[in-house]
Amino acid sequence: MVLLLRGMIIVGIRFVCVLVLCAAMVVAQNPAIPTLPWYNVEPWEVEVCHKWGGRQAPVQGVVEQGLNTFGDMTMTVQGKRVKTFAGEFLYEVAYYLESFSAVTKYQVEMINPKQQTAKLIASGELGPQSGAADFVSEYLNDTFTHVRLTHDRGVIVSPIIEVR
Numbered sequence: 289m290v291l292l293l294r295g296m297i298i299v300g301i302r303f304v305c306v307l308v309l310c311a312a313m314v315v316a317q318n319p320a321i322p323t324l325p326w327y328n329v330e331p332w333e334v335e336v337c338h339k340w341g342g343r344q345a346p347v348q349g350v351v352e353q354g355l356n357t358f359g360d361m362t363m364t365v366q367g368k369r370v371k372t373f374a375g376e377f378l379y380e381v382a383y384y385l386e387s388f389s390a391v392t393k394y395q396v397e398m399i400n401p402k403q404q405t406a407k408l409i410a411s412g413e414l415g416p417q418s419g420a421a422d423f424v425s426e427y428l429n430d431t432f433t434h435v436r437l438t439h440d441r442g443v444i445v446s447p448i449i450e451v452r
Contacts, residue, residue: 360389362419365396367435367448376429379448381409383437386419394420394439398432398448405430 365383372378383396395411409424436445 360387361392361439361441362386362388363437363439363444365435365437365444365446367398367432367446368451369432369448370451372427376427377431378425378427379432380423380425381435382421382423383410383435384419384421385414385437385439387414387416389416390440391415392440394437396435396437399434399436399445400430400432401434403431405432406436407432409435 363383363385366381368380369377379398381396381398385392385394392414393412394414396409398407398409399405407428407430410420410422412420414420432448434445434447436443
């Protein structure tokens with residue numbers, strides 16, 4: 289049991305290292321193998337980063353309104369879209385919200401600020417020490433550019449990443 293647990297921890301650490309290396313290589317736009325004093329990068333890890341790490345630097349959502357650090361809340365929202373051969377979009381939205389100390393109402397929606405359009409994904413109310421999470425996928429003809437998470441303390445907006 290101890291050996292199995294130890295093996296799982298080592299695999300987890302290696303996976304995190306691969307993710308860190310992928311992010312570093314993408315952000316730096318440098319295909320060179322990074323050198324780290326505490327970790328030896330193996331050729332298969334470089335191959336994974338080059339093949340699956342993407343070509344764009346990561347993007348980050350911004351707090352549109354409200355506090356910049358919430359302290360008693362944890363949240364994330366992500367959106368992705370793929371244009372299909374039929375000309376419509378497959379949208380994928382994932383979100384997570386947890387309130388540690390207060391009742392919180394929330395709403396998740398895809399938006400296009402230029403066209404002033406919105407599509408409701410989810411809404412609800414959380415009690416203290418509770419959370420909500422979901423993954424929603426849907427085919428639509430409309431063009432949405434951002435995912436917005438509105439809650440009692442503010443709003444965060446994240447760009448929808450287009451996969452080609």
